[in-house]
Amino acid sequence: MPLSAQPVLSAPPERVDIQLGERSYPILIGAGLLDDPASFAATPAAASALIVSNTTVAPLYAQALRAALANRFRTVHLLELPDGEVYKNLETLNLIFDALLGHGSDRKTVLFALGGGVVGDMTGFAAASYMRGVPFVQVPTTLLAQVDSSVGGKTAINHPLGKNMIGAFYQPQLVVCDLGTLQTLPPRELSAGLAEVIKYGPIHDMAFLDWIEANVDALVARDPAALAYAVKRSCEIKALVVGQDERETGLRAILNFGHTFGHAIESGLGYGEWLHGEAVGCGMVMAAHLSQRLGGVDAAFVERLTRLIERAGLPIVGPALGADRYLELMRVDKKSEAGEIRFVVIDKPGSAAVSSAPDALVRDVLAQCCVE
Numbered sequence: 372m373p374l375s376a377q378p379v380l381s382a383p384p385e386r387v388d389i390q391l392g393e394r395s396y397p398i399l400i401g402a403g404l405l406d407d408p409a410s411f412a413a414t415p416a417a418a419s420a421l422i423v424s425n426t427t428v429a430p431l432y433a434q435a436l437r438a439a440l441a442n443r444f445r446t447v448h449l450l451e452l453p454d455g456e457v458y459k460n461l462e463t464l465n466l467i468f469d470a471l472l473g474h475g476s477d478r479k480t481v482l483f484a485l486g487g488g489v490v491g492d493m494t495g496f497a498a499a500s501y502m503r504g505v506p507f508v509q510v511p512t513t514l515l516a517q518v519d520s521s522v523g524g525k526t527a528i529n530h531p532l533g534k535n536m537i538g539a540f541y542q543p544q545l546v547v548c549d550l551g552t553l554q555t556l557p558p559r560e561l562s563a564g565l566a567e568v569i570k571y572g573p574i575h576d577m578a579f580l581d582w583i584e585a586n587v588d589a590l591v592a593r594d595p596a597a598l599a600y601a602v603k604r605s606c607e608i609k610a611l612v613v614g615q616d617e618r619e620t621g622l623r624a625i626l627n628f629g630h631t632f633g634h635a636i637e638s639g640l641g642y643g644e645w646l647h648g649e650a651v652g653c654g655m656v657m658a659a660h661l662s663q664r665l666g667g668v669d670a671a672f673v674e675r676l677t678r679l680i681e682r683a684g685l686p687i688v689g690p691a692l693g694a695d696r697y698l699e700l701m702r703v704d705k706k707s708e709a710g711e712i713r714f715v716v717i718d719k720p721g722s723a724a725v726s727s728a729p730d731a732l733v734r735d736v737l738a739q740c741c742v743e
């Protein structure tokens with residue numbers, strides 16, 4: 372579908388709902404939402420709020436958010452965490468608890484996660500565990516966070532032995548995606564977000580994959596209408612999946628297409644060396660090759676997906692960790708069962724499933740997809 376066929380967003384914001392019974396909540400998508408008090412009208416009533424952000428995002432957007440919240444809370448505190456995946460750990464998480472306790476926060480205090488997926492995942496986990504659970508709101512400011520991490524309630528920190536290994540399922544009360552914030556994202560981060568957008572095509576919606584192919588240059592150029600449609604459609608697909616399988620007992624695993632290889636790249640190189648989205652982009656190339664070997668897709672499909680990932684500005688060749696190390700790292704994946712690695716594969720274009728694969732096949736894929 373050409374871009375011109377998509378509606379341009381205008382006020383009021385677009386809304387996608389996550390339907391989870393009493394844990395349901397809206398995702399608001401639009402420009403200029405961050406500094407509009409109306410965006411936060413659904414926020415629970417409380418005396419105090421804590422905005423958790425980082426040293427990069429807070430100087431850009433914390434003041435605007437604070438102003439928007441001023442008429443809802445008596446006090447709004449701000450905590451700036453150090454910036455980076457390498458800080459997504461227990462020590463940094465503890466800074467949030469220090470701030471909450473230091474400010475005398477109570478059970479009604481609302482946490483606002485202002486930033487990308489790192490801030491969102493850590494703030495969500497802090498909200499899940501402070502006083503056994505306080506309300507929180509996601510205000511994602513990266514493309515990756517707007518299309519994926521802020522939605523669905525997965526919260527976590529990393530452990531040196533594995534990515535996102537310690538965390539909880541804990542839903543926010545509201546997600547506010549201000550598309551204007553995407554204009555200040557570094558280009559590499561925008562591309563990283565596109566990896567998670569592309570993911571939704573092969574696993575669920577080939578028409579969306581067609582649309583992304585037709586509009587990838589507009590997305591890379593940050594065309595507002597293209598970004599608006601990409602965020603909305605991605606959130607709709609994620610809402611559909613999470614609404615059926617909140618705790619990943621089955622279907623939700625398809626959202627991890629490319630992630631088994633990707634997480635191995637991230638932890639194998641050391642967190643932060645490759646961005647999460649870059650690792651997922653390259654991981655999807657590997658997972659597509661594996662899908663071909665398992666008979667789900669043909670070589671033309673693999674080539675098509677690879678070219679799209681490349682056009683989005685993402686790496687398509689994996690680092691030389693060595694097949695043994697890849698396999699060792701992938702066995703730590705949360706989908707593994709009794710030491711057997713389980714991959715998300717495309718079983719036919721637009722549909723994904725979880726499958727094991729013989730090590731020999733995985734070694735073939737790694738030999739084909741990694742630098743020597």
Ligand code: NAD
Pocket residue numbers: 425427428431454455456459486487488489490492512513514515516519520521522523524525526535552553554555556557560563564647648
């Ligand atoms: P990130 O949070 O590290 O943000 C990327 C960089 O962009 C950071 O340096 C950040 O400070 C900066 N930044 C953020 N917003 C900005 C803006 N508007 N302008 C300028 N700079 C800005 O990375 P990410 O890609 O947003 O998130 C990756 C994390 O998300 C990973 O830890 C991953 O595991 C997690 N994740 C979680 C889920 C989930 O379901 N919970 C899903 C996917 C990814």
Ligand code: GLY
Pocket residue numbers: 519520522523525623624626627
């Ligand atoms: N990002 C994968 C999930 O939310 O399940």
